[in-house]
Amino acid sequence: MANSSLSDLLTSHRVIVTVGSGGVGKTTTAAAIALAGARAGRRVLCLTIDPAKRLATSLGLGSMSHEAQKIDSAVLGLAPDSKGSLTAMMLDVRRTFDELVTRYAQTPEARDRILSNSIYQQIASSLAGTPEYMAMEKLYALKDDPQYDLIVLDTPPTSNALDFLEAPDKMVAAMDSPTIRAFVSAFEKGGSMSLKLLSKAMAQVLQGLSKFTGAGFLEQIAGFLTDLQSMFGGFKERALKVREQLKSKSVAFVIVSSPEPMAVTESLFFAEKLVEGGMHLEAVVFNRVRRVDPVDVSSPQRIANILREADIEQPVELAAGILKAYHDASVWSRRDAGEIVRARRELPLVPRFIEVPAFDEDVYDLRALTRVANYVAPA
Ligand SMILES: Nc1ncnc2c1ncn2[C@@H]1O[C@H](COP(=O)(O)OP(=O)(O)O)[C@@H](O)[C@H]1O
Numbered sequence: 001m002a003n004s005s006l007s008d009l010l011t012s013h014r015v016i017v018t019v020g021s022g023g024v025g026k027t028t029t030a031a032a033i034a035l036a037g038a039r040a041g042r043r044v045l046c047l048t049i050d051p052a053k054r055l056a057t058s059l060g061l062g063s064m065s066h067e068a069q070k071i072d073s074a075v076l077g078l079a080p081d082s083k084g085s086l087t088a089m090m091l092d093v094r095r096t097f098d099e100l101v102t103r104y105a106q107t108p109e110a111r112d113r114i115l116s117n118s119i120y121q122q123i124a125s126s127l128a129g130t131p132e133y134m135a136m137e138k139l140y141a142l143k144d145d146p147q148y149d150l151i152v153l154d155t156p157p158t159s160n161a162l163d164f165l166e167a168p169d170k171m172v173a174a175m176d177s178p179t180i181r182a183f184v185s186a187f188e189k190g191g192s193m194s195l196k197l198l199s200k201a202m203a204q205v206l207q208g209l210s211k212f213t214g215a216g217f218l219e220q221i222a223g224f225l226t227d228l229q230s231m232f233g234g235f236k237e238r239a240l241k242v243r244e245q246l247k248s249k250s251v252a253f254v255i256v257s258s259p260e261p262m263a264v265t266e267s268l269f270f271a272e273k274l275v276e277g278g279m280h281l282e283a284v285v286f287n288r289v290r291r292v293d294p295v296d297v298s299s300p301q302r303i304a305n306i307l308r309e310a311d312i313e314q315p316v317e318l319a320a321g322i323l324k325a326y327h328d329a330s331v332w333s334r335r336d337a338g339e340i341v342r343a344r345r346e347l348p349l350v351p352r353f354i355e356v357p358a359f360d361e362d363v364y365d366l367r368a369l370t371r372v373a374n375y376v377a378p379a
C-alpha cells in the first residue's frame with residue numbers, strides 16, 4: 001500500500017525535484033515541500049524558477065532577487081529551538097550560463113569575448129533547453145553545499161514535462177549542431193567568413209538573425225562560435241555528470257499532476273521515462289483535486305425544508321440550483337477520484353501518492369502554502 005505523505009522523504013533524501021507539465025503546481029508544491037522540510041528540522045534550500053509574484057513576496061523574494069534569501073523562522077512559524085530553516089533562491093538562467101562560461105573558457109580573454117558578445121547574450125537565454133539545463137546545472141553546483149540538508153528544486157514552466165529530462169541532450173545537440181560546426185570550419189579555413197562558404201541552412205540562420213547586421217558581423221558570429229566550441233568538451237562532460245547525478249539514490253523525483261485525464265496520461269508517460277532513465281520516482285502529487293464532502297441532499301424540497309427550519313425564506317428554485325451545483329461538483333469529484341485510481345493502478349511501484357485539493361484561491365502566501373504543506377507532509 002502506497003504512502004499518502006512524503007514526510008519520510010524530507011529526511012531520507014538530499015534533493016527533491018518537482019517535475020510535471022506547465023501550470024500543474026510544480027512551483028507551489030516545491031515551496032510546500034520546502035516548508036514541510038523546514039518544519040521537520042531540515043535546513044532547506046528551495047531553488048525556484050518562476051514563482052508567482054505574490055508567492056515570491058511571501059518567500060522573501062519580493063524584489064525577485066537572485067540571491068539566496070533566508071526566511072525568518074518566526075514568519076515560518078517554526079519553534080524557537082527548531083534546527084529547521086528555509087532559504088529561497090530564484091534561478092537566474094543567464095547568470096548560471098555565465099558561470100559555466102567562466103568555468104570552461106580556455107583563457108580570460110575568451111571568457112570576456114564570449115560574455116560581451118551580443119550573439120551570446122541572445123543565445124544564453126534562448127538556446128533550446130537552456131532553462132531546463134541550467135536548473136540542473138545549478139543543482140549540480142549546489143548539491144554538496146554544507147549549509148543545507150535538503151535542496152528542493154522546482155523545474156521550468158515547460159509545456160511538456162519531458163523537456164526537462166531531454167535538456168542535456170538538447171543543449172549538447174544545439175551547440176554541436178551541423179550548422180554551428182560548419183560555421184566554425186568555414187571560418188577556420190579562411191580566417192574570415194565568405195558568404196560563398198555558407199550553406200543554405202546557414203544563410204537561413206543568418207536571415208533569422210537579421211537584427212545583427214553591419215560590418216564584421218560574420219566574423220563576429222564565427223569568432224564567437226569558435227570560442228564556444230573550444231569550451232564544448234567541458235560542457236559536454238559536465239552535462240553527462242549532471243545527468244548521472246540525477247540518478248543518484250539521494251535524489252527523489254516527485255511528479256506533480258493535475259487529475260485531468262489528459263494530464264494523468266501525460267504523467268504516466270513521463271513516469272515511465274523517468275524510471276527508464278534510471279531516476280528515482282518517489283511520489284506523485286495530484287494537485288487541485290476537486291472534492292465534495294458528502295452532504296445529505298436527497299431532493300430540492302428537502303433543502304428547502306432545511307432552509308426554512310433555519311428561518312431562511314428561499315424559493316424552491318434556489319434549492320434546485322444548489323442541488324444542481326452539488327450534483328456537478330460530485331461528477332467532477334468522481335471523475336478526479338477515478339483518474340487517481342487509474343494512475344495508482346498503472347504505477348504500482350510508486351511508493352507515495354498525495355492528493356492536494358483545489359483551493360478556492362491561488363496559493364500565494366505562507367498561510368496557503370502551509371495548507372498545501374499539511375497535505376504533502378502532515379506536520
Ligand atoms: N491546490 C491549489 N489550489 C488552488 N490554486 C492552486 C493550487 N496549486 C497551485 N495553484 C495556483 O495555480 C497557479 C499555478 O501554480 P504553479 O505552482 O505556479 O504551477 P507551475 O509551477 O507548475 O507552473 C498558481 O497561481 C498557484 O497559486
Ligand SMILES: [Mg+2]
Binds near residue numbers: 026027028049154
Ligand atoms: Mg512553476
